[in-house]
Amino acid sequence: MNEQEFIRRKFKEYYAKHRIASVPSIESREFGIGDWGKKIVKRHMSFSSTAELNRFLKSEAPLYISYSAAYYKDPSARPMEKKSFLGADLIYEFDADELELDCREKHDFWYCKNCKSYGKGTAKKCASCGSDTEQYQFICENCLAETKKQLNRLIKVLDEELGILEDISINFSGNAGYHLHIRSERIRTLSENARAELIDYLTLAGFDFELAIDFSQAVPIFEKSKQVKAPLSRILKTLKEFLLRANPDQIALYGGIKLSKAREVYENKKKIIAKIDEGRLPPIASSRATSLKFWRNLLEYAKQKESIKIDRQTSIDKYKIIRVPNSLHGSTGLIAKIVSLQALADFRPLEHALAFGDRQIKVFINKAPRFRLGNQSFGPYENEEAVLPEYAAIYLIGKGLASLCE
Numbered sequence: 001m002n003e004q005e006f007i008r009r010k011f012k013e014y015y016a017k018h019r020i021a022s023v024p025s026i027e028s029r030e031f032g033i034g035d036w037g038k039k040i041v042k043r044h045m046s047f048s049s050t051a052e053l054n055r056f057l058k059s060e061a062p063l064y065i066s067y068s069a070a071y072y073k074d075p076s077a078r079p080m081e082k083k084s085f086l087g088a089d090l091i092y093e094f095d096a097d098e099l100e101l102d103c104r105e106k107h108d109f110w111y112c113k114n115c116k117s118y119g120k121g122t123a124k125k126c127a128s129c130g131s132d133t134e135q136y137q138f139i140c141e142n143c144l145a146e147t148k149k150q151l152n153r154l155i156k157v158l159d160e161e162l163g164i165l166e167d168i169s170i171n172f173s174g175n176a177g178y179h180l181h182i183r184s185e186r187i188r189t190l191s192e193n194a195r196a197e198l199i200d201y202l203t204l205a206g207f208d209f210e211l212a213i214d215f216s217q218a219v220p221i222f223e224k225s226k227q228v229k230a231p232l233s234r235i236l237k238t239l240k241e242f243l244l245r246a247n248p249d250q251i252a253l254y255g256g257i258k259l260s261k262a263r264e265v266y267e268n269k270k271k272i273i274a275k276i277d278e279g280r281l282p283p284i285a286s287s288r289a290t291s292l293k294f295w296r297n298l299l300e301y302a303k304q305k306e307s308i309k310i311d312r313q314t315s316i317d318k319y320k321i322i323r324v325p326n327s328l329h330g331s332t333g334l335i336a337k338i339v340s341l342q343a344l345a346d347f348r349p350l351e352h353a354l355a356f357g358d359r360q361i362k363v364f365i366n367k368a369p370r371f372r373l374g375n376q377s378f379g380p381y382e383n384e385e386a387v388l389p390e391y392a393a394i395y396l397i398g399k400g401l402a403s404l405c406e
């Protein structure tokens with residue numbers, strides 16, 4: 001049996017035992033499926049009921065299945081205009097890919113087909129011959145903790161600042177992140193412009209200090225009333241935390257001032273923070289220009305830290321399709337598992353989203369870094385045979401890094 005048949009059989013077994021009932025208004029959604037090496041090979045499919053979707057999953061067991069954020073009168077019609085758009089959920093995606101995490105240098109690697117060399121990290125060009133590389137992404141607990149942090153920040157802002165945290169569904173992406181679906185009636189009709197404004201608000205891309213703070217005053221001031229539940233209050237909170245924790249070197253670096261000046265700021269940080277709480281950015285030097293430069297630098301630093309790292313394009317695109325919650329992810333064999341808001345804090349995808357068991361399977365592994373899955377660590381491996389639990393074997397086969405040993 002080859003690897004593709006093996007995975008297909010395992011996916012069929014999974015769908016025979018697990019009913020997927022995670023898509024509300026299923027008859028109004030467009031579906032798409034993917035296969036080896038391609039997450040979408042076919043779109044414009046539709047299912048009249050959950051039962052019909054499950055019959056399809058059991059018989060075809062696609063490696064990937066996605067559904068539309070949008071609701072259509074006729075979801076399988078082509079081209080897109082003929083579907084008759086009725087509205088769309090708001091979906092936010094978080095992926096460790098976007099976070100530029102240091103751990104990726106440890107567990108991700110590239111392979112050059114041309115000269116057959118490998119390298120650590122995410123380089124797009126081969127270090128030896130300059131050809132385009134193939135990328136192999138792994139995930140670790142740090143990747144998932146960091147994406148969860150972003151998700152939690154989003155949830156807080158949607159709830160406390162925007163008041164649109166209703167009819168939500170959260171799921172692990174099946175690979176390196178999370179998806180948040182908002183399905184309330186009142187967000188369905190938002191235009192692409194409104195969706196873009198929302199993402200600008202969340203990422204703070206649209207936030208202008210010059211409008212929020214009056215820099216023309218001798219001591220820049222901001223209105224205290226505006227602080228409440230506004231992006232500025234988040235930014236100022238981060239700025240104050242920075243002042244509390246930073247050492248003089250960091251203050252000099254991020255504030256763009258001399259170390260001697262930074263030491264003074266460090267000594268007086270309590271007083272400075274008290275002024276900020278009064279709605280002022282106090283002078284930190286006799287030169288007004290130096291003070292303003294310092295505050296603008298720190299505000300910009302805090303803004304970058306407070307920006308929620310969300311994939312911009314997918315959250316604006318009303319016609320996109322996204323993984324069906326609770327379906328399997330073909331590159332990992334993990335479940336794109338739904339997790340409740342209450343359970344999110346204790347949810348550990350590498351343990352809780354396993355679809356397959358621990359029957360031992362012998363595989364030949366081309367290459368894999370040390371990785372964790374299902375409460376165990378594996379590897380590193382290079383051109384060697386290993387006996388792995390089925391879930392770990394499927395994980396590597398899905399990435400194209402292992403083959404079955406007969």
Ligand SMILES: [Zn+2]
Nearest residue numbers: 112115126129
């Ligand atoms: Zn090369």
Ligand SMILES: [Zn+2]
Nearest residue numbers: 103140142143
């Ligand atoms: Zn990582």
